[in-house]
Amino acid sequence: MTKVTVWNEFRHEKESEEVAAIYPDGIHGQIASFLKTSGLDVKTATLDEPEHGLTEAILADTDVLVWWGHIAHDQVDEEIVNRVHKRILEGMGLVVLHSGHMSKIFMKLMGTSCDLKWREADEKERLWVVAPNHPITDGVPEYIDLEKEEMYGEHFDVPAPEELIFISWFEGGHVFRSGATYKRGNGKIFYFQPGHETYPTYHNESIQKVITNGVNWCAPTSWVYPKYGNAEPLEKIGGK
Amino acid sequence: MTKVTVWNEFRHEKESEEVAAIYPDGIHGQIASFLKTSGLDVKTATLDEPEHGLTEAILADTDVLVWWGHIAHDQVDEEIVNRVHKRILEGMGLVVLHSGHMSKIFMKLMGTSCDLKWREADEKERLWVVAPNHPITDGVPEYIDLEKEEMYGEHFDVPAPEELIFISWFEGGHVFRSGATYKRGNGKIFYFQPGHETYPTYHNESIQKVITNGVNWCAPTSWVYPKYGNAEPLEKIGGK
Amino acid sequence: MTKVTVWNEFRHEKESEEVAAIYPDGIHGQIASFLKTSGLDVKTATLDEPEHGLTEAILADTDVLVWWGHIAHDQVDEEIVNRVHKRILEGMGLVVLHSGHMSKIFMKLMGTSCDLKWREADEKERLWVVAPNHPITDGVPEYIDLEKEEMYGEHFDVPAPEELIFISWFEGGHVFRSGATYKRGNGKIFYFQPGHETYPTYHNESIQKVITNGVNWCAPTSWVYPKYGNAEPLEKIGGK
Amino acid sequence: MTKVTVWNEFRHEKESEEVAAIYPDGIHGQIASFLKTSGLDVKTATLDEPEHGLTEAILADTDVLVWWGHIAHDQVDEEIVNRVHKRILEGMGLVVLHSGHMSKIFMKLMGTSCDLKWREADEKERLWVVAPNHPITDGVPEYIDLEKEEMYGEHFDVPAPEELIFISWFEGGHVFRSGATYKRGNGKIFYFQPGHETYPTYHNESIQKVITNGVNWCAPTSWVYPKYGNAEPLEKIGGK
Numbered sequence: 001m002t003k004v005t006v007w008n009e010f011r012h013e014k015e016s017e018e019v020a021a022i023y024p025d026g027i028h029g030q031i032a033s034f035l036k037t038s039g040l041d042v043k044t045a046t047l048d049e050p051e052h053g054l055t056e057a058i059l060a061d062t063d064v065l066v067w068w069g070h071i072a073h074d075q076v077d078e079e080i081v082n083r084v085h086k087r088i089l090e091g092m093g094l095v096v097l098h099s100g101h102m103s104k105i106f107m108k109l110m111g112t113s114c115d116l117k118w119r120e121a122d123e124k125e126r127l128w129v130v131a132p133n134h135p136i137t138d139g140v141p142e143y144i145d146l147e148k149e150e151m152y153g154e155h156f157d158v159p160a161p162e163e164l165i166f167i168s169w170f171e172g173g174h175v176f177r178s179g180a181t182y183k184r185g186n187g188k189i190f191y192f193q194p195g196h197e198t199y200p201t202y203h204n205e206s207i208q209k210v211i212t213n214g215v216n217w218c219a220p221t222s223w224v225y226p227k228y229g230n231a232e233p234l235e236k237i238g239g240k
Numbered sequence: 241m242t243k244v245t246v247w248n249e250f251r252h253e254k255e256s257e258e259v260a261a262i263y264p265d266g267i268h269g270q271i272a273s274f275l276k277t278s279g280l281d282v283k284t285a286t287l288d289e290p291e292h293g294l295t296e297a298i299l300a301d302t303d304v305l306v307w308w309g310h311i312a313h314d315q316v317d318e319e320i321v322n323r324v325h326k327r328i329l330e331g332m333g334l335v336v337l338h339s340g341h342m343s344k345i346f347m348k349l350m351g352t353s354c355d356l357k358w359r360e361a362d363e364k365e366r367l368w369v370v371a372p373n374h375p376i377t378d379g380v381p382e383y384i385d386l387e388k389e390e391m392y393g394e395h396f397d398v399p400a401p402e403e404l405i406f407i408s409w410f411e412g413g414h415v416f417r418s419g420a421t422y423k424r425g426n427g428k429i430f431y432f433q434p435g436h437e438t439y440p441t442y443h444n445e446s447i448q449k450v451i452t453n454g455v456n457w458c459a460p461t462s463w464v465y466p467k468y469g470n471a472e473p474l475e476k477i478g479g480k
Numbered sequence: 481m482t483k484v485t486v487w488n489e490f491r492h493e494k495e496s497e498e499v500a501a502i503y504p505d506g507i508h509g510q511i512a513s514f515l516k517t518s519g520l521d522v523k524t525a526t527l528d529e530p531e532h533g534l535t536e537a538i539l540a541d542t543d544v545l546v547w548w549g550h551i552a553h554d555q556v557d558e559e560i561v562n563r564v565h566k567r568i569l570e571g572m573g574l575v576v577l578h579s580g581h582m583s584k585i586f587m588k589l590m591g592t593s594c595d596l597k598w599r600e601a602d603e604k605e606r607l608w609v610v611a612p613n614h615p616i617t618d619g620v621p622e623y624i625d626l627e628k629e630e631m632y633g634e635h636f637d638v639p640a641p642e643e644l645i646f647i648s649w650f651e652g653g654h655v656f657r658s659g660a661t662y663k664r665g666n667g668k669i670f671y672f673q674p675g676h677e678t679y680p681t682y683h684n685e686s687i688q689k690v691i692t693n694g695v696n697w698c699a700p701t702s703w704v705y706p707k708y709g710n711a712e713p714l715e716k717i718g719g720k
Numbered sequence: 721m722t723k724v725t726v727w728n729e730f731r732h733e734k735e736s737e738e739v740a741a742i743y744p745d746g747i748h749g750q751i752a753s754f755l756k757t758s759g760l761d762v763k764t765a766t767l768d769e770p771e772h773g774l775t776e777a778i779l780a781d782t783d784v785l786v787w788w789g790h791i792a793h794d795q796v797d798e799e800i801v802n803r804v805h806k807r808i809l810e811g812m813g814l815v816v817l818h819s820g821h822m823s824k825i826f827m828k829l830m831g832t833s834c835d836l837k838w839r840e841a842d843e844k845e846r847l848w849v850v851a852p853n854h855p856i857t858d859g860v861p862e863y864i865d866l867e868k869e870e871m872y873g874e875h876f877d878v879p880a881p882e883e884l885i886f887i888s889w890f891e892g893g894h895v896f897r898s899g900a901t902y903k904r905g906n907g908k909i910f911y912f913q914p915g916h917e918t919y920p921t922y923h924n925e926s927i928q929k930v931i932t933n934g935v936n937w938c939a940p941t942s943w944v945y946p947k948y949g950n951a952e953p954l955e956k957i958g959g960k
Contacts, residue, residue, distance in 0.1 A: 089353055089397070091853065111349040112424050113329055115468035123477045126954070128634045128655050133811065133906040138941050142635070143954075151473075154608045154647065155466040155622065157329070157425055160402060167634065167647055167655045171955075172473030175608050175647045175655055184352050185397055186853040226395040226852050226862065228355035233391075233412030234846070234863075235891075237363045331613065366714070368874045368895050372706050373571065373666040382706065382875070383714075394848045394887065395862070407874065407887055407895045411715075415848050415887045415895055426613040466612050466622065474606070474623075475651075569833055569877070591829040592904050593809055595948035603957045631953075635946040637809070637905055642880060652953030664832050665877055706875040708835035713871075713892030717843045 002219045003041045005062040006032045007054065009069040009076075010046040012197040019197045027068050027195070027202065031097075034208040035066075035215060047072055052080050059083060064093035064218045066211070067100045068195065074104075081105050089185030090225055093218025095211065098195035101156075106191070109184050110158050116176070117153035123171040125149040125194065127178055131165045136179065136190065136213045144206040150196035152176045158191075166210075168193065179210070181217070186225065190214040242459045243281045245302040246272045247294065249309040250286040252437040259437045267308050267435075267442065271337075274448040275306075275455060287312055292320050299323060304333035304458045306451070307340045308435065321345050329425030330465055333458025335451065338435035341396075346431070349424050350398050356416070357393035363411040365389040365434065367418055371405045376419065376430065376453045384446040390436035392416045398431075406450075408433060419450070421457070426465065430454040481521045482699045485542040486512045487534065489549040489556075490526040492677040499677045507548050507675075507682065511577075514688040515546075515695060527552055532560050539563060544573035544698045546691070547580045548675065561585050569665030570705055573698025575691065578675035581636075586671070589664050590638050596656070597633035603651040605629040605674065607658055611645045616659065616670065616693045624686040630676035632656045638671075646690075648673065659690070661697070666705065670694040722939045723761045725782040726752045727774065729789040729796075730766040732917040739917045747788050747915075747922065751817075754928040755786075755935060767792055772800050779803060784813035784938045786931070787820045788915065801825050809905030810945055813938025815931065818915035821876075826911070829904050830878050836896070837873035843891040845869040845914065847898055851885045856899065856910065856933045864926040870916035872896045878911075886930075888913060899930070901937070906945065910934040 008028035012019040023030050028044040035042045045053025047069075059065075065084065069076070081104045088094055088109070096106045101114045127144040129137045153174030159182070166179030178193035192214060195201045202208065248268035252259040263270050268284040275282045285293025287309075299305075305324065309316070321344045328334055328349065336346045341354045367384040369377045393414030399422070406419030418433035432454060434441045441447055488508035492499040503510050508524040515522045525533025527549075539545075545564065549556070561584045568574055568589065576586045581594045607624040609617045633654030639662070646659030658673035672694060674681045681687055728748035732739040743750050748764040755762045765773025767789075779785075785804065789796070801824045808814055808829070816826045821834045847864040849857045873894030879902070886899030898913035912934060915921045922928065 109351040111351045113468075115466075117468060117471040119471050119473065121473060121477050123473070126653060130634050130636075130657065131640075132635055132944065132946050133903060133908070133941055135941050142946065151471070153471055154610050155468075155612055156610075157466065157468070159399065159422070159424060160611075160644065162400060164640065164644065167657070169649060169653060169655045171475065171477050173475035173606060173649060174471065175606075175649045177610065177647070182399070183853060184399060188853065221853055221855050221858050224852065226355075226397065228353075228357060228395075228397070231357035231359050231391070231393055231414065233359065233361060233363070235411065235413035237361050237411050366893060370874050370876075370897065371880075372704065372875055373663060373668070373701055375701050378701050394850050395852055396850075400851075400884065404880065404884065407897070409889055409893060409895045413846060413889060415889045417850065417887070423613060428613065461613055461615050461618050464612065589831040591831045593948075595946075597948060597951035599951050599953065601953060601957050603953070631951070633951055635948075637946065637948070639879065639902070639904060640882060651955065651957050653955035654951065654953075662879070664879060706835075706877065708833075708837060708875075708877070711837040711839050711871070711873055711894065713839065713841060713843070715891065715893035717841050717891050 001039065001041045002216065003061055003063045004035055004066060004215055005058060006042060006044045006066040007068065008046050009072045010048065011072055012070065022200050027197065030202045031066060031211065035212060038212045040215060047075060052076060054080050054084060056083065059087045062092060063220055064095065064215045066095045066097065066215065067103060067105065068097045069103045070099035070197065073102055076104050081108060088187035091186035091220035091223045093187060093220060094189045095214045095218055096189065096191045098193060101191065109182070109189060112159060113157045116156045117174065119151040119172060121151065121172060122148045123151055126169040127166045127194065128169065130167050131163060134163065134165055135217045136165050136210060138213055140206055140209055146194060146201060146204065148199050149194055149201065152193050186220065186222065188218040190218055241279065241281045242456065243301055243303045244275055244306060244455055245283050245285055245298060246306040247285045247308065249312045250288065251312055252310065262440050267437065270442045271306060271451065275452060278452045280455060287315060292316060294320050294324060296323065299327045302332060303460055304335065304455045306335045306337065306455065307343060307345065308337045309343045310339035310437065313343050316344050321348060328427035331426035331460035331463045333427060333460060334429045335454045335458055336429065336431045338433060341431065349422070349429060352399060353397045356396045357414060359391040359412060361391065361412060362388045363391055366409040367406045367434065368409065370407050371403060374403065374405055375457045376405050376450060378453055380446055380449055386434060386441060386444065388439050389434055389441060392433050426460065426462065428458040430458055481519065482696065483541055483543045484515055484520050484522045484546060484695055485538060486522060486524045486546040487548065488524070488526050489552045490528065491552055492550065502680050507677065510682045511546060511691065515692060518692045520695060527555060532556060534560050534564060536563065539567045542572055543700055544575065544695045546575045546577065546695065547583060547585065548577045549583045550579035550677065553583050556584050561588060568667035571666035571700035571703045573667060573700060574669045575694045575698055576669065576671045578673060581671065589662070589669060592639060593637045596636045597654060599631040599652060601631065601652060602628045603631055606649040607646045607674065608649065610647050611643060614643060614645055615697045616645050616690060618693055620686055620689055626674060626681060626684065628679050629674055629681060632673050666700065666702065668698040670698055721759065721761045722936065723781055723783045724755055724786060724935055725778060726762060726764045726786040727788065728766050729792045730768065731792055732790065742920050747917065750922045751786060751931065755932060758932045760935060767795060772796060774800050774804060776803065779807045782812060783940055784815065784935045786815045786817065786935065787823060787825065788817045789823045790819035790917065793823050796824050801828060808907035811906035811940035811943045813907060813940060814909045815934045815938055816909065816911045818913060821911065829902065829909060832879060833877045836876045837894060839871040839892060841871065841892060842868045843871055846889040847886045847914065848889065850887050851883060854883065854885055855937045856885050856930060858933055860926055860929055866914060866921060866924065868919050869914055869921065872913050906940065906942065908938040910938055
């Protein structure tokens with residue numbers, strides 16, 4: 001059974017009644033809630049816990065980490081970022097949601113600014129599936145409508161996605177590569193754009209399906225780490 | 241005319257008579273020398289210069305940076321690494337040679353460990369062109385033989401190359417993805433594996449041709465940086 | 481100087497006064513016209529000429545072929561398709577425009593159905609640049625607005641683009657991967673979606689810039705064809 | 721349970737005692753044999769059966785098709801090729817082995833010549849894993865040694881693999897991209913190079929593991945075919 005840790009900075013929910021009304025158990029609580037219904041073994045962790053809830057022991061017991069952060073990216077300790085990074089290279093999957101595009105861990109994995117255009121204007125978003133044969137879109141309709149979302153628009157400064165899964169249409173005239181996969185070391189990464197804190201996006205069943213599929217896709221294939229360093233020859237060199 | 245800065249840590253040449261005999265003007269001097277013959281505007285910079293020779297002014301006057309480093313990666317200042325990184329995202333090209341695979345700037349751009357297998361055994365390397373239609377292999381024969389090189393072997397822990405240009409065969413039984421391109425922000429990156437300091441690799445004409453082509457391919461297309469941040473709608477939202 | 485042949489089925493212009501009014505010299509005439517102004521050596525060819533204007537001699541004198549077809553795809557002779565295909569694998573570039581997505585040559589190169597959604601509804605299209613560092617978008621603004629175009633929508637059944645250059649937003653709520661590159665053999669291919677015959681799309685200066693850049697990008701790097709077939713060993717086998 | 725059909729042209733086994741001794745039940749029989757032991761539902765089909773054993777009914781009952789062909793590629797009927805192609809675009813997986821690189825179905829899917837270098841010289845092949853985190857290499861050692869195989873060497877004229885899984889080292893000095901994945905329509909494709917008929921390659925347990933993993937990876941995610949053709953707008957156009 002895949003072991004999932006849902007990480008949330010958990011600040012908006014404490015500071016805003018509007019957000020708390022949508023996510024009374026926190027964004028992490030809501031995400032954990034629907035992941036559990038699909039047979040995953042789910043725990044949560046938040047920024048203000050010791051070591052941000054991401055101790056060596058917790059990470060050692062995590063197959064896939066889900067990440068939601070926004071206003072407190074800079075409060076995430078470098079040492080924890082490096083620890084998560086190492087675990088990903090070893091094989092842990094990572095699902096990065098929404099404003100997590102500017103989290104330290106995602107930026108470290110991408111190597112770019114991860115910057116983009118954005119706008120909070122209560123506008124309609126429509127996510128189009130461009131990879132209908134991908135496990136992440138299994139059981140998902142050809143598009144998902146969200147009545148109101150934050151606009152994220154191109155250009156999105158990330159490496160070209162290894163697999164482009166969704167493209168979003170926004171009412172205000174922008175588009176966005178809103179679902180994308182990457183591999184780094186043994187680890188698989190899925191970035192998925194929707195989920196502004198003031199909208200009930202994670203209550204949408206199609207969005208839940210995508211995130212659940214994303215977690216399953218990111219689950220490690222193997223924890224066997226390649227052997228690096230000095231290597232003996234396997235054939236004779238120079239006739240010897 | 242493309243402006244190139246060839247950066248070298250320039251330590252082996254000072255510490256080893258063997259290396260100094262091969263590269264009396266330093267590895268940077270040798271690389272600059274053949275780049276100049278193809279009409280590029282070339283200068284050099286080395287680790288022990290102030291700001292490693294990579295001042296704001298120098299970088300602002302550089303279209304493509306060539307990087308050779310090995311034993312002193314950790315002596316490269318973080319601030320300079322960040323400066324180079326920013327310049328690459330803006331559009332500067334980067335050619336990373338040989339042991340530069342573990343340089344701070346390359347690791348920051350890749351997001352992985354960049355680790356690999358290696359062996360110093362005076363063995364033959366043969367670089368096979370796998371992208372014969374790529375500008376980097378223009379005028380290069382279908383393979384390049386190097387009588388003696390350091391073995392770099394798989395697994396090479398980098399993101400899957402956006403374009404794989406060369407695969408190397410080693411006498412001792414290993415293979416390596418020895419030429420690869422990436423894009424990060426506006427910047428183009430070419431990694432090219434040969435060039436151990438104790439072999440005369442940068443005197444080989446085919447290797448020189450590849451590096452020259454690589455510099456030209458990495459030259460910036462444009463310095464127009466995308467606009468990021470808050471964006472006004474281009475269409476009416478909610479009928480307004 | 482790059483030699484370009486602009487191919488057009490040239491039927492709509494003869495059958496529709498509306499189209500003829502927009503393109504009095506044919507779509508091929510208009511495209512040839514602006515390509516010439518940028519210093520390219522341009523000729524044209526059309527379906528009803530002998531061998532569709534694509535004789536061995538013409539192809540041997542063509543570096544980049546531009547293709548516009550729509551209602552007469554099935555009238556293109558298989559032998560000519562195979563001849564064009566062979567020339568592309570040897571190194572000729574191919575720019576496929578608009579409804580050329582269902583041409584025999586494009587389908588043969590892609591290996592998929594190349595099918596998509598479409599709608600003729602006089603709707604606005606906005607093409608967003610998603611590869612701002614690519615030669616094809618050099619000098620192009622961050623988006624191009626077309627007041628009226630035919631909608632082409634996802635899912636577009638092509639192999640994942642090797643480079644995704646544009647994503648289009650359509651007023652009616654759809655999106656499309658509207659600029660994409662591929663390589664097949666020595667040949668480079670650029671698909672670019674705009675250009676329905678009843679709209680003056682090829683009179684738009686930004687569209688002209690993209691097509692001109694596309695032609696230049698597709699120009700052959702080299703006509704050196706790899707050696708295939710039986711190959712002698714380069715090293716001793718079994719100690720012999 | 722994934723339904724697999726193993727297709728073999730089944731000629732070498734009838735014409736050569738040497739081959740028959742290695743594969744008394746045919747290459748298809750041997751492949752079917754080890755696939756069955758891993759819980760797959762396996763049947764076989766061969767060239768000389770009516771409709772090459774690939775009737776509409778058989779294909780409709782096939783999730784993944786395994787293809788081995790060599791001397792009789794040209795005897796495969798175009799109609800059957802088109803039928804298999806259609807089924808792949810709908811979602812059927814395809815595992816192409818060894819000389820299947822020049823089969824009509826593989827060439828149709830790739831859009832290139834699929835040509836390569838080759839040599840029959842009883843030489844050693846070593847397949848290096850370059851995607852250690854991929855399901856196809858799960859449980860496979862970092863390299864697989866084959867005492868004797870036919871050499872297939874670069875350049876291999878296929879589109880750049882979407883995922884490169886193996887690179888082979890050959891004793892005679894060549895290299896080859898020997899494991900590669902592609903997607904076409906809903907279908908997943910895995911090309912795997914080893915398997916010359918005069919060597920006992922398909923008796924090797926690591927090779928069996930790779931092929932079994934490949935079949936499982938190619939299994940369809942979904943048979944939901946995208947909707948193409950004329951599409952109604954989802955938003956008002958021109959304010960109407």
